[in-house]
Amino acid sequence: MDNAFSKFANLEVNTWAANGDSVSRDLLVRVSGSLCSRIAHHAHQPSFTTLRPHNGETADETNPCIAMIMGNAFEKNHSLLYDHLLRRDEKSEGLQNYPEDVVKCHEAFIQTVRESMEAKVEVVYGAAVRERMLQKQGYKFDLFPLWGDYDDIYITLDRESNYSNAQQGHRYRRIIVFVAHPQRFFYPKPEECARQDKLLAVAAKIAGVNFIERYYNNQKWRTIVPFNFSSVVKNKFYGILEQPQSDGDSGNASGWVPMTSMSKLTLADASTSQVIGGYKDFVFDDGKPPFSVQELRKILPVVVATETEHNYHLHKWENLADFPEIVGAWLRRQGQTLFKGRLIKGPVDIMLVYRQLGTMEGPPGENLSLAEMIYGLIKMQARMIEKLPISSLDDLIYYRLRPFDVIGAICYNCRQPMSQDTEARWAVMRLGHYVIRRRRCNSGICQGKCRAGIPRDSSIPFVWGSRPDLSAQISRRIREDWRETIRDPKDCEGKLSQPVESWCIICKENTQLLGDRTRYLEEVPRWTIGGPPKYVERRPMCLNCQSEGRPGTARFVPVDATIPSIYKKKLTSIEKTFGGLEKDVKAEILGVERTSSKNPRAPAGPRPSRAQALANKSKTLEANALSMLQNSSTAVEEEQNRIALSNIANASAFDSCLTISPCHGNLVNEVAPTLKRPLTNMPHWSSIGGASKRPLESTSGLSFLPETKSKVKQQRIA
DNA sequence: ACACGTCGAACAATGTGTAT
DNA sequence: ATACACATTGTTCGACGTGT
Known part of the structure; x- marks a missing residue:
């Protein structure tokens, strides 16, 4: 297998090269285990959340998701483990982003x-791989629903x-069990957990x-994967900020070192609460913001000075209690500045950080004492602070040490790459928020105008670099999800590249905008994915509305009545419901979604006062609670409907490809006598894959799901 | 449940003066 | 020429509302 891997690696690197990209061979990850494995x-796809990023193996228990996989239905000498894409990547989006020939x-x-491989069973993790195998790779599978305790799941038969x-006389090669990606279980829903356990x-x-009940x-799995990983992953994959400490940028996997840096200890100990016994004092204060540049300028000289004062005790330092108070205070507030959101719980983590930051200066960390490393870090930071320009915002920003102060940027306006920010500033009041810099954008769209540069890595939140913005502690949490449903500007050719004229939905010809304009002209209109594309409306201020006593923020719709349009809130709700689906499925949904109307509806009555509204609201809540008590079955039904809807949404093309197609198979009975189907219950086998190119059209195979409104919705969409 | 309308406030985007 | 800091103003947000 080594030889085959080596050949593959050469071919892969060359394929990238043919596409004009130079990639590193040592980020390819080897298949782990024997071909004779049972499972x-x-x-x-491997990520950088690992302690072994180079020349790695798939079976890498320092990666939390892999550790989770290896923790169940996995026996070391009888299990094969591989990734669909073997190239380590910061974002696991190779299936979407890599050139097709590379994939x-x-x-x-x-x-x-x-x-x-000899394995009779293959467990496939995650919807992305499942969709790929079903749709793009076009494999033909047959579906085999189970019964009894397992009647809510099915397994898949992989055709010879x-x-x-392929060998004559065999119908099936093996059984495939499609399961959810382990990362899903950082935010578990009970029904999903139960299902995953059954499948495994x-x-x-x-x-x-063997497997674990x-x-x-x-x-x-928490005995294997460290507790803090949850918040980090939540942030990385879901963009939710759980604790200030693991905020925003900690999502950048390349910089984060998981607690399994102590994996031996953790695994042997099997108790996450005392993983690093004796060093719990190291945990940073959660509530305190990092030092601003201004504060560091004051405090650092004092901290540095303590080195000489305590010189002869340095080698004895083992935990925070041994440090001079000011050093402890300094260290506790470095969670963002030095350690970039990583959780530092002990000397090993300090050493890892020291090594990572200190590669360009200073001695390697192996033989240094804890105190020497900490003073090394203090001095690195002091040198950095000295070189920084004085700014009036110094009390609101902080910097990180190289390489964590280099941020790839794109233009906020046109999303084209900009030169990277090599001295990234971060907001003290909003943890982990990158402070935007304005610079010239030389793209065809922006033509050298000054534009905001935002981080290319969309998981890094950002904030406008003005004092009021930087002083506000809470952000409104701008939604970016709707962007998933609009076309890339480079996919907007021909008519889509032309400007769009729109006018107020109420005033039409009488529309009045500032500057004596009567039309709102959008030079670079935004269009939805899917066909036909829909223009994404805007809501500028209509002066005519204002002069006639209306608020003046009505929708603006295209003047050309043949241009379909849609409003942004609708896109957000579509993304909310169907966000988990593949882009082409979403495009189909958007293609058939109703366009918004071109005429205003009848005006609403007068608004009640706010106080009245609040009173009404609390009344409604009470009434709801009462009715829940009186009629609990309704609530249960609603919940079931909700689950069914989410099932359908999540099931995506996989389920919807189902068509009834009776067939016969004996492999299952051969290898799994315990799962033998009762004769009284005649099989309703279904074949999947290649059956339908229009995923949401066919839901006939979902007869086992309760009839719900969501089903009606599916039909309308289709 | 959905399709909007309305509101106040926060945000985005850009203009402009100033320092380097 | 460039970046920064501040000012200004249009745009968009979430929350809350009504009508169908």
Whole structure:
């Protein structure tokens, strides 16, 4: 297999080169385990959340998701583990972003593994891989619903014809069990946990490997994966800020060192609460903001001076209690500045940071005492502060040490790349928020105008660089999700690249804007994905509305009545409901979504006062609570409907590709006698894959789901 | 449940003066 | 020429509301 991997690696790097990209070979991750394994685990793509980023193996327990996978239905000598894409990447979006021939190169290699491996069961993690195998790779599978305790799940039969070395007389090569990505379980829903546990139990039973009961349901994986990982991942994958400490930028996986830096200890100990016994004092104060540049200018000289005062005690320092108070105070507020949101709980973490930051200056950290490393860090920071320009915002910003002060930027206006910010500033009041810099954008759209540069990494939040913005502690949390539903400017050719004229939906010809304009002209209009594209409306101020006593913030609709349009809030709600789906599925949904009307509806009555509104609201709440008590079955039904809706939404193209197609198979009965289907219950097998190119059209195979309004909705959309 | 309308406030985007 | 700091103003937000 080494030889095959080596060949693949050469081919992969060359394919990138043919696309004009130079990539590092040592970020390719090897397949782990033997081809004779009983079970194969098929994951998505390796990330940088690891202690072994280079020349790595897939079986890398310093990566939390992989650790979770390896914790259940996985026996070291009987399990094969590989990723669908073998290239380590900061974002696991290779399936969307890599050139198609690169993706195919990975898939061809993995397919040779799948062709050669003996495992009767393959567990596939995550919807992205599932969709890819079903749609783009076009594999043909048959669906096999289970029964009894397992009647809410099904397994998938992988047809022999999917393999180039197909053997005559065999209908199926193996069983595939599609399960959710482990990262999903940092925010578990009970029903999802139960389902995942069942799926893995079935996979393990068929394969003949051990598994752990209620592994996901009882969060038993937490004995393997550190507790703080939850907040970090939440932030990284879901953009939710849980604690100030693990805010914003900590999502950048390349910089974050998981607590499994102590993996040996953690695993042996199996108790996350005392992972680093003796060093719990190291945990940073959660509530305190980092030092601003201004504060550091004052405090650093004092901190540096303590080194000589305490010189002969330095080697004895082991935890925070041994430090001079001011050093402890300094350290506790470096969570963002030095450590960039990483949780630092002990000397090992300090050493890792020291090594990472100190690669360009100072001695390597191995043989240094804790105190020497800490003073090394203090001095690094002092040198940085000295070089910084004096700014009137110094009390509101802080800087990080290289390499964490380099941020790739794109133009806020046109989203084209800008030169990177090599001295990134961060907001003290808003943890982890990058402070925008304005610079010239030389793209065709912006033509050298001054534009805001925002981080290219969309997981890094940012804030406008003015005093009022930087002083405000809470942001309104601007929604960016709607952007997922609009076209890239470079996909807007022909008519879509032309300006769009719009006018107030109420005033039409009488529309009045500032500067004697009667039309709102949008030079670079935003269009939705899917066909036909819809113009995304704006709501500028209409002076005519104002003069006639209306608020003047009505929607503006295209003057050309043939241009369909939609408003942004609608896009947000679509993204909320269908955000988990593949982009092309979303495009289909958007394509058939109703356009917004071109005429105003009947004016509403007078608004009640705010006080009255609040009183009404509390009344409604009470009434709701009462009615819940009186009629709990209604609430239960509603909840079921909600779950059904989310099932349908989540099931995406996978479920909706189902069509009834009876067929026969004996592989299952051979390998899994315990799962033998009762004869009285005639199978309703379904075949999936390639059955439908229009995913949401067919939901006939979902007869086991309760009839709900959501189903009506699906039909309307289709 | 959905499709909007309305509101006050926060935000985005850019103009302009000034320092380097 | 460039970046910064501040000022200004249009745009967009979430919350809350009504009508269908």
